[in-house]
Amino acid sequence: MNIRRATDADFVNLCTTAMRAFHDDPVMRWLYPDDEVYFQPKGAVFTGAMTNWLAHQQPWCTDDAAALAIWFPPVELGAPAPEQINVGPPPTPEMLARFELIGPAMAAHKPVEPHWYLQLLATHPDWQRQGLGAHLMEVVFERADSEGIPCYLETERPELVAYYRHHGFEVRSEWDVDPDATLGEVGPHMWGMFRLTREP
Template sequence: MCIPEVSVAQAADRTELIDTLVLGFAADPIARWVLPETHTYLTCMGAFFDGFGGRAFNHQSAFVANSGQGVALWLPPDVEPDEEAMDAALENHIAPELGKDFAMMMKQMGHYHPDEPHWYLPVIAADPQYFGCGLGGELMKHALRRVDEDRLPAYLESSNPRNISLYERHGFEVVGEIQVGKSPVMTPMIRAAR
């Protein structure tokens, strides 16, 4: 049994924590739709996640549970993912027949982002050997205290339907559905300012 303890992640642990995210998303429907081959997934996804949420390390908004068992990368208002790094991570690795659909999915994700200042959660995951320990819930509680101090809304996209109930328990509401071609469903969710 593990007792979740959450703290701000240190930049020196960035590579190790990105590895935790890669493990945590190994069976994620969207991640594996984009990169279905194991070797390609393991080779590319760390760089993709670093581009997607890595700027959290520069803003004291990368949170870690139990020295790396779980990780959440939150981007504060006016901080965007590094799209160039994300594109470079997948370049020449995503199947050509998925390229247009994935690009359209990313574009649709942008349509759901609130226009007002908000906190954004690009990625949250736990090492699979610690699933069920409450790490995701503790990571959410910790980060949302900071979001609430700012009295701002929070936004995320759930790439796995299993996680929607976790987000709903923390006040997020489904605001749409993104599905392109034969992709799995991505679920945008917003939590109103408190």
């Protein structure tokens, strides 16, 4: 299996894969509850994020972009985030309110020690259960282990807690995104998971 760095030529396939993979994800569908918005053609809901990931993170993917991983390398605590590229339609007030709730909640649970951060792992539903996600994690596990740096991720599904445990992660924190009086709803439940380094 060939795992490589994604390029701009993969853009539409990457967006489509991410959209299809997260079509029932609790966080994504809380942020984008309207089917007409979420299921726009060519994975347009991921256009803004993918533009920035390709500019700053250069995602890992399979040759056909049927699976991808967004890994953030270790940074010093308090280091400035990369400048964001604004593309696509502006978010609605409701969407902004949700992002303003979930962003600080996730930041509050991130480890303070340097770590590799797996922001997204996605496999198109037609190619799931073939080990593609494991290969996309392993490319960074090898480097993380050789450097003695742990890995971290968040997930929102109990079955994925079990999946990531199988790959060496353990639950480090667990929380609910606070309810918002303006939106009149409770945010998703989330787990933060940490993988200690292993001997090469």
